[in-house]
Amino acid sequence: MTSPGRFPRVAAKPSRRIIVGIWFAIPLWKRVVGALLLGVVAGLVWGPGAESIKIVGDVFIAFIKMLVVPLIFLSVVSGVASIGDLRKLGSVGWRALLLFLLTSQVAVWLGLALGTVFTPGLGVDTSAIVRGDPPAPSEATWRDMLLGVIPQSPVQVMADANVLPLIVFALLVGVGIVMAKEEGGPVARLFDSGAVVMQKVTILVMELTPFGVFALMAWVAGTLGRDALVALAQVVALNYLGCFLIIGLVYASLIRFVAKLPVVDFFRGMADAIAVAYSTASSSATLPVTLRCTQRNLGVSAPTSSFVVSLGATINMDGTAMYLGLATLFGAQLFGVPLDLGDYILVSVLATLGSIGAAGIPGSGLIMMALVFGAVGVPLETIAFVAGIDRIMDMMRTATNVTGDGTVTTTVAALVGDIDRGEMISADDV
Ligand code: ASP
Numbered sequence: 001m002t003s004p005g006r007f008p009r010v011a012a013k014p015s016r017r018i019i020v021g022i023w024f025a026i027p028l029w030k031r032v033v034g035a036l037l038l039g040v041v042a043g044l045v046w047g048p049g050a051e052s053i054k055i056v057g058d059v060f061i062a063f064i065k066m067l068v069v070p071l072i073f074l075s076v077v078s079g080v081a082s083i084g085d086l087r088k089l090g091s092v093g094w095r096a097l098l099l100f101l102l103t104s105q106v107a108v109w110l111g112l113a114l115g116t117v118f119t120p121g122l123g124v125d126t127s128a129i130v131r132g133d134p135p136a137p138s139e140a141t142w143r144d145m146l147l148g149v150i151p152q153s154p155v156q157v158m159a160d161a162n163v164l165p166l167i168v169f170a171l172l173v174g175v176g177i178v179m180a181k182e183e184g185g186p187v188a189r190l191f192d193s194g195a196v197v198m199q200k201v202t203i204l205v206m207e208l209t210p211f212g213v214f215a216l217m218a219w220v221a222g223t224l225g226r227d228a229l230v231a232l233a234q235v236v237a238l239n240y241l242g243c244f245l246i247i248g249l250v251y252a253s254l255i256r257f258v259a260k261l262p263v264v265d266f267f268r269g270m271a272d273a274i275a276v277a278y279s280t281a282s283s284s285a286t287l288p289v290t291l292r293c294t295q296r297n298l299g300v301s302a303p304t305s306s307f308v309v310s311l312g313a314t315i316n317m318d319g320t321a322m323y324l325g326l327a328t329l330f331g332a333q334l335f336g337v338p339l340d341l342g343d344y345i346l347v348s349v350l351a352t353l354g355s356i357g358a359a360g361i362p363g364s365g366l367i368m369m370a371l372v373f374g375a376v377g378v379p380l381e382t383i384a385f386v387a388g389i390d391r392i393m394d395m396m397r398t399a400t401n402v403t404g405d406g407t408v409t410t411t412v413a414a415l416v417g418d419i420d421r422g423e424m425i426s427a428d429d430v
Helices: 014-025 028-083 086-118 142-148 154-159 163-206 209-223 226-231 233-258 263-280 283-297 302-315 318-334 341-357 364-376 381-387 390-415 421-429
Strands: none
Touching: 028 086, 028 163, 028 209, 028 263, 028 283, 028 302, 086 233, 086 302, 086 318, 086 341, 086 390, 154 163, 163 283, 163 302, 209 263, 209 390, 226 233, 233 263, 233 318, 233 390, 263 283, 263 390, 283 302, 283 390, 302 390, 318 341, 318 364, 318 381, 318 390, 341 364, 364 381, 364 390, 381 390
């Protein structure tokens, strides 16, 4: 902010003031959704040239990524310290983990069911598909994964923006503050104040959302591989159908019947996060927006939301789990690999693990396919067929993953009485 005394004030033209006034009078979520739709139209009209404005989207993503580490660290420490009672933390934690696990199991079996009923891999014209480069399969073993959760060097973890060990470190610092009682007071206040400051920075960055979302949508719509899209239309449609079913049935039911909250208000409150997730295809990059939506629009307390949302952005990916199930059947049908019930069960376990292990970045679901395919004998070549159009499916998976984080956070908060229902109803003026 410039102080009035320092710079000569240039009066804004009345017309400009009116435009700015109208812009800010529209709630942010409406501006974001509008930008998303306009971006698609612009991309379709403009074609591949729309790539030139992708930089606007990249700048936006870079800004929200900037928030991830300080926001998670400060808000999880301050959240845990202010919960004070570690039993409360435990009761939030186990409920969240149980819901994460349950929803991802439902999601994988839904993917397997859609793949079995609609057989998207039969009769595909593979000659129309320019094969993409399959990403190098992840070589991480479960030992690496386990060690990877431990923040050996907290500074390194922050520098790498490695969210899971960062949460572990933040949790431990929060617990340390609680154990230190009065002596921990100054540190607790420092983190509280830091968390509030970062929330204000988030508000500033979120004003860029409509521009970033517009540019990213124009780029995707303008540069999509249309031939591959036609050849693989069925698998793309099933990916969307599966995600819509998870959102419309599983999440809506949790909100309506378990959290006992109005479903429409929930989705309206989450609109910014869903739009950012859809356009960036990254749950991690969306994390600051998800945090803000759950706290500001849905009325979830800061301690619970920072803990559950951060955890969810890393380990809860129902869209990805569903897609892994669906893609396995797609590959099996494409290459004529018979799968029995034992294989289905193996896929359901591995796809859940894969969705937990997948990083919240674009295309990570694709990497996890290798894990599942290898176990049931589906050729890894399948990945090459879908790689070229993965983005459009990834966007919907990510929107589902992020909606799932919001659903579980809100449901757990409602179960432990950590939600301000009045706040949620007023989501209108977000
Ligand atoms: N891009 C997704 C996410 O960030 C993961 C995936 O590729 O399915 O949630």
